[in-house]
Amino acid sequence: MSSLLAIAAPILAVVVIGAAAAYHRLRLAVWAAVTATALVACWLLGANAVATAIAAVVVALIAVPLLLPQIRLPFITRPLLGFYTKILPTLSETEQVALEAGTVGFEGELFSGKPDWQVLLDQPKPTLTAEEQAFLDGPVDELCRMTNDWEITHVHADLQPELWEYIKKNRFFGMIVPKEYGGLGFSALANHKVIQKLSSISTVVSSTVGVPNSLGPAELLMHYGTDEQKHHYLPRLADGREVPCFGLTGPWAGSDATSIPDFGIVTMGDWNGARVVGVKLTFEKRYITLAPVATLIGLAFRMYDPDGLIGDKRDIGITLALLPADTAGVDIGRRHFPLNSPFQNGPIFGREVFIPLSQLIGGEAYAGKGWQMLVEVLSIGRSITLPSTSSGGARMGALVTGAYARIRKQFGLSIGRFEGVEEALARIAGNAYTITALAESTAAAVARGENPAVPSTIAKYHCTEMARELVQDAMDIHGGKGIILGPKNYLGRAWQASPIGITVEGANIMTRSLMIFGQGAILCHPWVLKEMKAAALPDPDERLREFDRNLFGHIGFAISNAVRALWFGLTGARFGKAPGDSYTRRYYRKLNRYSATLALMADTSMLMLGGKLKFKESLSGRLGDVLSNLYIASAMLKRYEDQGRPVADQPLLAWSFHNAVHKSEIALSGALRNFPIRPVGWLLWVLVFPWGRRAQAPSDRLGHRAAALLMSPNEARDRLGEGAFLTPTANNPAGRINSYLQKVILAEPVERKFLKALKSADIEALDFRAQLDEGVREGWITAAERKQLEELREMVIDTISVDDFDAEELRAAGYRSEPAENRAAA
Numbered sequence: 001m002s003s004l005l006a007i008a009a010p011i012l013a014v015v016v017i018g019a020a021a022a023y024h025r026l027r028l029a030v031w032a033a034v035t036a037t038a039l040v041a042c043w044l045l046g047a048n049a050v051a052t053a054i055a056a057v058v059v060a061l062i063a064v065p066l067l068l069p070q071i072r073l074p075f076i077t078r079p080l081l082g083f084y085t086k087i088l089p090t091l092s093e094t095e096q097v098a099l100e101a102g103t104v105g106f107e108g109e110l111f112s113g114k115p116d117w118q119v120l121l122d123q124p125k126p127t128l129t130a131e132e133q134a135f136l137d138g139p140v141d142e143l144c145r146m147t148n149d150w151e152i153t154h155v156h157a158d159l160q161p162e163l164w165e166y167i168k169k170n171r172f173f174g175m176i177v178p179k180e181y182g183g184l185g186f187s188a189l190a191n192h193k194v195i196q197k198l199s200s201i202s203t204v205v206s207s208t209v210g211v212p213n214s215l216g217p218a219e220l221l222m223h224y225g226t227d228e229q230k231h232h233y234l235p236r237l238a239d240g241r242e243v244p245c246f247g248l249t250g251p252w253a254g255s256d257a258t259s260i261p262d263f264g265i266v267t268m269g270d271w272n273g274a275r276v277v278g279v280k281l282t283f284e285k286r287y288i289t290l291a292p293v294a295t296l297i298g299l300a301f302r303m304y305d306p307d308g309l310i311g312d313k314r315d316i317g318i319t320l321a322l323l324p325a326d327t328a329g330v331d332i333g334r335r336h337f338p339l340n341s342p343f344q345n346g347p348i349f350g351r352e353v354f355i356p357l358s359q360l361i362g363g364e365a366y367a368g369k370g371w372q373m374l375v376e377v378l379s380i381g382r383s384i385t386l387p388s389t390s391s392g393g394a395r396m397g398a399l400v401t402g403a404y405a406r407i408r409k410q411f412g413l414s415i416g417r418f419e420g421v422e423e424a425l426a427r428i429a430g431n432a433y434t435i436t437a438l439a440e441s442t443a444a445a446v447a448r449g450e451n452p453a454v455p456s457t458i459a460k461y462h463c464t465e466m467a468r469e470l471v472q473d474a475m476d477i478h479g480g481k482g483i484i485l486g487p488k489n490y491l492g493r494a495w496q497a498s499p500i501g502i503t504v505e506g507a508n509i510m511t512r513s514l515m516i517f518g519q520g521a522i523l524c525h526p527w528v529l530k531e532m533k534a535a536a537l538p539d540p541d542e543r544l545r546e547f548d549r550n551l552f553g554h555i556g557f558a559i560s561n562a563v564r565a566l567w568f569g570l571t572g573a574r575f576g577k578a579p580g581d582s583y584t585r586r587y588y589r590k591l592n593r594y595s596a597t598l599a600l601m602a603d604t605s606m607l608m609l610g611g612k613l614k615f616k617e618s619l620s621g622r623l624g625d626v627l628s629n630l631y632i633a634s635a636m637l638k639r640y641e642d643q644g645r646p647v648a649d650q651p652l653l654a655w656s657f658h659n660a661v662h663k664s665e666i667a668l669s670g671a672l673r674n675f676p677i678r679p680v681g682w683l684l685w686v687l688v689f690p691w692g693r694r695a696q697a698p699s700d701r702l703g704h705r706a707a708a709l710l711m712s713p714n715e716a717r718d719r720l721g722e723g724a725f726l727t728p729t730a731n732n733p734a735g736r737i738n739s740y741l742q743k744v745i746l747a748e749p750v751e752r753k754f755l756k757a758l759k760s761a762d763i764e765a766l767d768f769r770a771q772l773d774e775g776v777r778e779g780w781i782t783a784a785e786r787k788q789l790e791e792l793r794e795m796v797i798d799t800i801s802v803d804d805f806d807a808e809e810l811r812a813a814g815y816r817s818e819p820a821e822n823r824a825a826a
């Protein structure tokens, strides 16, 4: 051995074995034993004795105190417990409830830094029952056929009576209500598919059906209702005798819903001719979906018992009640007008409205538990309604925009052939692929019985954000066709309505900055919640022991993630165990890298910032983006596997995957560059990006392939449109345009031949039909080709034409009959 090697060998042995042990997460005792053996081997092979001895002492100094509980517990764990208690973020009761409500599924693996992909891949492929499929093919299809979105949004500002009747009669409002109560008893997946299909033709119809099947009276009754309440209300809700709404939001409490000022005082009152104990409610709610037509109001209020009628607690807390809309003192029926998307929505007022305690959801036993009840079931509805609405719109938007970009020609070319348009089309294709995978994955999680708190916020936020981007791109590609409203416009209303999804069910800025990472870091992290629980144990000995166990698990975890992040960064994540085929294996490896990076960043942020982290919304939002994109990419890979690894989908998968990874790196670099403690940010940068930020946005070549898939019929395109209502009916202009694609493409060679002949010939006819006559006469086209060109002309006209109106038709109906001076006087 050379003298340099003799000195370096023991040091190298310690470093390499340490790194390998951390990478593979070996136990401390195993690491110590392997290192000791290696040092003995070094010494026997002639390594420098002093260097070997120093290395051995260092290893012993680390291993002995950590391996001996007699030293570790009093001298290491106890002081760390004191420090931990100081930096521990204080959880409000609301946050505590939210954390306890959620379950952790595959997303927990993403926080582990070493995801076990089998957990994801072993999840059963989501499937519908025959009955659910029959409902989709029957009543749902029929409702789509009956829907005329223009009539709804412009003429009636409401669903027509026959639609309301059809919805109620076919129990669309009772999809989630179990069969024993007269509902359809559908799975969350079926609920998702129904909303998805409806939203592809009208978001007014889909939200009208979606809301009663989301957070509201039915869901709350199923979980908490007394038997009497369930037997009375659930059958009535299922068949539409009762139309529900749920009122939480008011002028003084929007995002901060726990601060509602609405109150109910426990008192005696009259109900159905008897004198009973109940609550007198005073409230002001706004933005309440279905309120103007509701017969049954689910109401959130704060309950007080100043006279001690039901106990000794004065402020009982947030409570939920069922309030028949015709109860004396309830003022309901006026409407808001949400961005020309006139689903029923309006305010509700109540002054000293008396209801008996039996109207509290769950009865008196659940008084004061309202917030917990809401949070416990919130994830279920949030996983379905808005992601499914986005998914239906995205499927339809992608297909019709692809068809339009092929059919619409400018400068002698399909507009989709221009690179600028192609870029927007590729984004549409990728966003549609991503949204649909994400929406289905959260619906499937609910269908498996999970309460996916974190995925539901990811899906709600990202599906609505991507849908907004998608519809904006679609509008740009459609030009004036998207702008001129009327029966022929299938985009304008969706574009107008896109901010609604952004705002409801947890406004997006708050969802991103506070909730995704905030909940994820505690709920999904393998150690943090356990440490917090251990630190809160009442018995000091048990507290110390439990905390010790979790703390050292956590420290090992953190070291492992630092090593893994650096290793993956240095090697470009080219190595490591990963599932998938030769096409997707590199994707899984990349996700292994970002999982380790996320875990490292999460731990460092929590350690450095403690309770202050929750006020650092920029950091939390960016780490939330990393978690979200990891989850989104996993959902896409799972879908790719479930669909049998279709080669035709690869451009869509690749575009969406690179987009997600690129967004993750942008978020990571933003988090590191702006890390509140700058030197820590610099240090982390070296571990996370040892060669700098490398991920690129999807390339133009890939974009070209993804965009091309939308512009001609193929199996990948069909799969993307699956579940949207594509039947080309009179009320479905998007379905019609989509149906033209194949025929238009078949006619293209004839059209080219004809246009070429027209250009080169000295032709006199200016009118299209006369030109065709001449074409046949001159022998440029056959009679059959002439027919084909005539049909093409019809299809193009239907595709590009827009509506116009008589001036009177556009005036709001309510003002038409009244002269302006009367209105002013009123």
Ligand SMILES: Cc1cc2nc3c(=O)[nH]c(=O)nc-3n(C[C@H](O)[C@H](O)[C@H](O)COP(=O)(O)OP(=O)(O)OC[C@H]3O[C@@H](n4cnc5c(N)ncnc54)[C@H](O)[C@@H]3O)c2cc1C
Pocket (backbone or CB within 6 Å): 246, 247, 248, 249, 253, 254, 255, 256, 286, 287, 288, 289, 290, 338, 345, 500, 503, 504, 505, 506, 507, 508, 509, 510, 511, 513, 514, 617
């Ligand atoms: C069409 C429609 C239908 C609705 N349906 C119902 C219904 O059926 N029942 C019901 O009870 N409610 C309903 N809502 C209410 C909806 O849930 C609220 O609008 C939503 O909670 C936001 O409240 P806000 O509009 O008062 O906005 P605000 O709370 O005033 O928020 C304004 C902005 O500030 C941001 N923000 C607030 N706090 C934070 C924070 N801590 N960090 C970062 N950003 C923050 C928000 O993200 C948002 O961007 C509906 C709303 C609409 C518009």
